[in-house]
Amino acid sequence: MFKRLAIKPNNYHDSIVLMRLARTVRNIDRVVEAQVGMATELNKDAVREMGFASQELETATPNDLIVALVAETEDAVGNAEKVVAESLEGPARQHEPGVQKARIYATLSEAAATGGAGIAAISVPGEYAAREAREALANGLHVFLFSDNVSVEDEVALKKSGKEKGLFVMGPDCGTAVIGGLGLGFANKARRGKIGIVAAAGTGLQQVMAIIDRLGEGISEAIGTGGRDLSKEVGGITTFMGLTFLESDPNTRVKVLISKPPHPDVRDSLIRMLDEGTKPAVVCFMGEEIEEARRKRSGKVLFAGDLEKAAILAYQLATGESKESLYSDDELDKMACRVARTVDGGGYFRGLYSGGTLCHETLTILRRMGIDVYSNIAQDRRFLIEDAEESCANTCIDMGEDYFTRGKPHPMLDPGMRVPRYLAEAGSKDVGILLFDVVLGYGCHRDPAGVMADAVREARRIRKDMGQGLAQIAVVVGTAGDPQGLEKQAAVLREAGAEVLFSNRAAGDLAARIIKAQGGTRPCLR
Amino acid sequence: MLTIRNWPPEGGVISVGSGVFAESMQEQGANVYQVKWQPPAHGKAELIDILDKLDGRSDIDEANQTAIERFSSAQPVLIGIGIAQEAIPGFGGRMLLHAGPPIAWDKMSGPLRGAVIGAILYEGWADSPDKAEELASKGDIEYSPCHEYSAVGPMAGVISPRMPVFILENRTHGNRSYSTLNEGLGKVLRYGAYSEEVLDRLRWMEKTLAPILKKAVELSGGIDLKSMIAQALHMGDEVHNRNRAGTSLLIRALVPYLVEVDHPQADIRKCLEFINSNDHFFLNLSMPAVKAMLEAAHGIHRSSVVTIMARNGTEFGIKVSGLGNQWFTGPAQIVKGLYFPGYSEKDANPDIGDSAITETAGVGGFAMAAAIPIVQFVGGAPEDAVRFSEKMYSITTTENRHFTIPILNFRGTPTGIDIRKVVETGILPQINTGIAHKDPGVGQVGAGLVNPPWECFEKAIIAFGKEYADGN
Numbered sequence: 001m002f003k004r005l006a007i008k009p010n011n012y013h014d015s016i017v018l019m020r021l022a023r024t025v026r027n028i029d030r031v032v033e034a035q036v037g038m039a040t041e042l043n044k045d046a047v048r049e050m051g052f053a054s055q056e057l058e059t060a061t062p063n064d065l066i067v068a069l070v071a072e073t074e075d076a077v078g079n080a081e082k083v084v085a086e087s088l089e090g091p092a093r094q095h096e097p098g099v100q101k102a103r104i105y106a107t108l109s110e111a112a113a114t115g116g117a118g119i120a121a122i123s124v125p126g127e128y129a130a131r132e133a134r135e136a137l138a139n140g141l142h143v144f145l146f147s148d149n150v151s152v153e154d155e156v157a158l159k160k161s162g163k164e165k166g167l168f169v170m171g172p173d174c175g176t177a178v179i180g181g182l183g184l185g186f187a188n189k190a191r192r193g194k195i196g197i198v199a200a201a202g203t204g205l206q207q208v209m210a211i212i213d214r215l216g217e218g219i220s221e222a223i224g225t226g227g228r229d230l231s232k233e234v235g236g237i238t239t240f241m242g243l244t245f246l247e248s249d250p251n252t253r254v255k256v257l258i259s260k261p262p263h264p265d266v267r268d269s270l271i272r273m274l275d276e277g278t279k280p281a282v283v284c285f286m287g288e289e290i291e292e293a294r295r296k297r298s299g300k301v302l303f304a305g306d307l308e309k310a311a312i313l314a315y316q317l318a319t320g321e322s323k324e325s326l327y328s329d330d331e332l333d334k335m336a337c338r339v340a341r342t343v344d345g346g347g348y349f350r351g352l353y354s355g356g357t358l359c360h361e362t363l364t365i366l367r368r369m370g371i372d373v374y375s376n377i378a379q380d381r382r383f384l385i386e387d388a389e390e391s392c393a394n395t396c397i398d399m400g401e402d403y404f405t406r407g408k409p410h411p412m413l414d415p416g417m418r419v420p421r422y423l424a425e426a427g428s429k430d431v432g433i434l435l436f437d438v439v440l441g442y443g444c445h446r447d448p449a450g451v452m453a454d455a456v457r458e459a460r461r462i463r464k465d466m467g468q469g470l471a472q473i474a475v476v477v478g479t480a481g482d483p484q485g486l487e488k489q490a491a492v493l494r495e496a497g498a499e500v501l502f503s504n505r506a507a508g509d510l511a512a513r514i515i516k517a518q519g520g521t522r523p524c525l526r
Numbered sequence: 527m528l529t530i531r532n533w534p535p536e537g538g539v540i541s542v543g544s545g546v547f548a549e550s551m552q553e554q555g556a557n558v559y560q561v562k563w564q565p566p567a568h569g570k571a572e573l574i575d576i577l578d579k580l581d582g583r584s585d586i587d588e589a590n591q592t593a594i595e596r597f598s599s600a601q602p603v604l605i606g607i608g609i610a611q612e613a614i615p616g617f618g619g620r621m622l623l624h625a626g627p628p629i630a631w632d633k634m635s636g637p638l639r640g641a642v643i644g645a646i647l648y649e650g651w652a653d654s655p656d657k658a659e660e661l662a663s664k665g666d667i668e669y670s671p672c673h674e675y676s677a678v679g680p681m682a683g684v685i686s687p688r689m690p691v692f693i694l695e696n697r698t699h700g701n702r703s704y705s706t707l708n709e710g711l712g713k714v715l716r717y718g719a720y721s722e723e724v725l726d727r728l729r730w731m732e733k734t735l736a737p738i739l740k741k742a743v744e745l746s747g748g749i750d751l752k753s754m755i756a757q758a759l760h761m762g763d764e765v766h767n768r769n770r771a772g773t774s775l776l777i778r779a780l781v782p783y784l785v786e787v788d789h790p791q792a793d794i795r796k797c798l799e800f801i802n803s804n805d806h807f808f809l810n811l812s813m814p815a816v817k818a819m820l821e822a823a824h825g826i827h828r829s830s831v832v833t834i835m836a837r838n839g840t841e842f843g844i845k846v847s848g849l850g851n852q853w854f855t856g857p858a859q860i861v862k863g864l865y866f867p868g869y870s871e872k873d874a875n876p877d878i879g880d881s882a883i884t885e886t887a888g889v890g891g892f893a894m895a896a897a898i899p900i901v902q903f904v905g906g907a908p909e910d911a912v913r914f915s916e917k918m919y920s921i922t923t924t925e926n927r928h929f930t931i932p933i934l935n936f937r938g939t940p941t942g943i944d945i946r947k948v949v950e951t952g953i954l955p956q957i958n959t960g961i962a963h964k965d966p967g968v969g970q971v972g973a974g975l976v977n978p979p980w981e982c983f984e985k986a987i988i989a990f991g992k993e994y995a996d997g998n
Binding site: 010012014015016017038040061062063103104105106107108110111112114115116117118119120121122123124125128131132136138140141142146147163165166167168179180182183184185187189221240241244245413442443483 | 528529530531532533534535536537538539540541542543544545546547548550551553554556557559560561562563564565566568569570574578582916917919920921950951952953954980
């Protein structure tokens with residue numbers, strides 16, 4: 001075995017770039033293990049686990065780049081080193097005479113000093129994120145804070161300071177926003193239109209935008225808040241600012257609010273505010289029972305039990321057209337019967353999600369249909385699985401959850417990280433239905449359907465060898481304008497043998513119908 | 527009443543962090559200002575803490591403005607040439623001045639030791655190199671940084687009491703600065719050579735060159751070096767690694783008075799030939815000139831501007847305007863650059879010399895974009911030179927009022943290194959320098975780029991935090 005450790009001081013690269021690179025390096029022939037990352041404690045641990053030890057490693061700082069390689073041959077080590085060098089140093093060394101390169105700024109303040117920007121999009125590691133956000137606010141900039149792992153104290157302080165200055169703080173942990181037609185973070189190219197959205201949920205917002213776009217209506221603004229905005233501590237500062245803006249925005253006719261159920265105090269003032277507004281509002285508090293929500297309903301606020309419904313209600317209010325759902329019961333029933341026939345003998349349901357909100361929605365939908373589902377993000381402790389690696393009866397996994405993304409890219413960026421798990425599920429004879437999401441948009445993977453289509457084909461091959469059928473359902477979240485091409489992505493998946501739906505609610509519904517067609521659920525034997 | 531300003535925001539987006547998002551926003555047609563982010567202060571929490579306390583402090587900003595104002599208004603003029611022990615207040619006896627921060631004999635690198643031995647022989651304190659070395663190591667010689675005596679010296683930078691020195695005066699604030707006369711290239715004392723040939727040249731400089739130049743300078747009534755540096759920058763010099771234009775300008779200024787000096791014509795001709803054969807003759811004037819300017823900016827309470835960067839071949843040291851007489855040091859680095867044929871990095875001595883005073887003043891490596899002719903010397907293309915200079919604006923306080931760069935639209939050079947900005951951005955000052963052979967007397971083996979060690983700035987910001995973090 002050939003091992004090599006290189007530490008390159010003062011050589012910072014973004015973690016997304018490095019995680020992708022590490023993955024590329026690991027795939028090089030005869031490379032056994034590879035770490036390419038900044039010398040954070042976490043990455044240092046990983047390198048130590050590979051059997052490396054040196055004084056240099058101990059004293060390296062998060063500004064120093066570690067390249068640790070283990071390979072079967074010396075050539076493979078050399079190849080890996082070459083790939084790392086080319087990928088990290090390549091473009092910077094190229095000289096293109098006559099080409100004016102975009103100016104690169106060393107600090108946020110330096111970029112702000114140009115006076116040309118109105119908003120800062122921040123995606124640095126969480127421990128440094130609040131500092132950058134403060135700097136942005138001090139420079140009079142709105143903030144889109146993609147970074148997670150920001151303390152709630154910092155969040156409150158940032159949002160209070162932003163509010164005082166009349167500046168938005170979207171986030172922390174804000175995955176998506178569409179502001180003035182520009183997609184920030186993971187964002188779909190949605191048609192401009194009359195529906196304004198405030199959302200605490202990244203893929204939830206994407207799903208709603210995608211369905212509105214599919215129906216032919218569009219978005220005025222989509223303001224992200226981060227998942228904690230409606231907690232008691234934060235008190236919904238950004239949500240209130242967002243709704244205030246939508247209320248006064250001449251382009252917005254309907255307001256939509258998407259979030260996990262808010263803290264009761266916040267919920268009350270929120271609903272009161274919407275009631276007092278002049279524009280109709282649609283609210284989707286994911287996971288909150290719709291009956292309970294309706295009891296508290298009022299004139300101007302409509303409650304939606306799922307994301308598709310939220311989009312449909314908004315569409316109705318914006319256009320006056322009637323539309324019940326994207327897929328009729330009849331359509332879903334027929335689909336379920338057709339699929340159930342191919343999956344003889346039943347089998348458990350397994351969902352592998354890249355979008356956390358989508359996973360949460362599927363749990364809600366199946367439970368509403370009387371099916372128990374285990375999950376790594378279950379709120380009901382009875383259904384919380386102990387080991388995220390081990391599925392149990394019907395299971396739905398959020399693979400973007402911290403456990404899976406520590407030191408690895410998020411499945412939105414690298415949908416292929418789900419493939420080993422997907423194939424393992426496919427290889428289990430107890431499994432009959434596999435469900436996964438494919439999320440499109442700017443910032444997302446360039447060909448997520450292509451990656452998952454390979455897995456779908458491989459799963460079919462595995463099942464063929466086992467002599468068993470398998471239902472594979474893909475939910476594709478995206479708009480026709482997305483850079484990946486919505487129909488193209490769907491076609492690739494269909495061709496591979498997956499059922500493709502454009503609504504996560506419908507996909508969950510379909511899964512439930514298949515399960516029921518097979519004769520209900522079986523309990524988890526653990 | 528809640529007012530939201532500029533929403534949806536007009537203008538572009540500043541992207542801090544992942545390039546993936548910057549690209550996707552560009553793809554959507556947005557005007558993206560990409561920040562090349564890295565963890566502030568090398569990700570060290572205790573330093574970030576200090577930075578947070580020093581950030582946006584108007585008292586510090588004002589102190590820095592005061593320091594910069596004094597620097598900018600300084601007028602360094604070459605007023606004469608004298609003998610070091612007579613010209614430099616407090617200097618004399620068995621004392622040698624050297625480049626960089628303080629250092630003891632046993633820590634000195636090859637070139638500095640060689641120069642010390644050579645200076646002892648020159649002074650006649652010993653009659654052989656062996657005896658000189660014995661003397662040098664025994665503690666009979668007092669060593670001090672040139673900077674402690676308002677002097678600067680390139681490479682080893684050794685100044686002994688009897689050596690002739692340029693005398694410069696800052697006509698605005700009255701402070702003076704000093705430097706030896708440049709000996710030329712090849713086997714020279716500043717690279718640690720001490721052969722007879724070297725000593726003979728030093729004696730000729732003392733007996734012939736210095737007296738003749740002294741008279742010419744006196745006849746001229748003083749030579750304004752600040753405007754000469756400004757002109758040299760427009761002629762392809764950065765006045766550290768390239769001094770061809772400056773040397774030419776100096777000759778032009780001296781010749782009318784040299785012809786009036788009452789000395790044998792052959793000697794005057796030899797002087798002119800000597801200066802003309804050495805492109806770096808002007809270095810020993812650009813250095814003390816900016817030293818006089820920076821010294822005027824030193825000692826400003828609460829100022830975080832660097833007033834000295836200097837290396838002794840073993841350690842790199844800096845001083846900060848608001849931190850009095852403390853040196854903040856770290857190990858001198860190996861210069862990355864182009865080596866002369868037959869030499870490589872393993873022959874190189876770590877970074878040495880007071881010449882980083884030029885970068886401290888916003889010229890040298892900071893004005894690399896002015897010196898396009900030498901970018902190949904440091905292995906780059908013209909756009910690299912532009913990039914080097916542009917990067918330095920991120921760690922400096924201001925743009926120089928007098929020194930400008932034609933290719934950057936006559937933008938003033940990045941001036942007044944702020945230790946807060948260095949620590950915040952992790953960007954180290956870019957120094958453009960010659961490379962000395964590690965053995966005494968071999969001479970220059972190449973030239974290239976080098977940075978100060980990070981430790982200097984880390985230690986300085988900690989000291990600055992102790993002094994000023996609480997706002998008093």
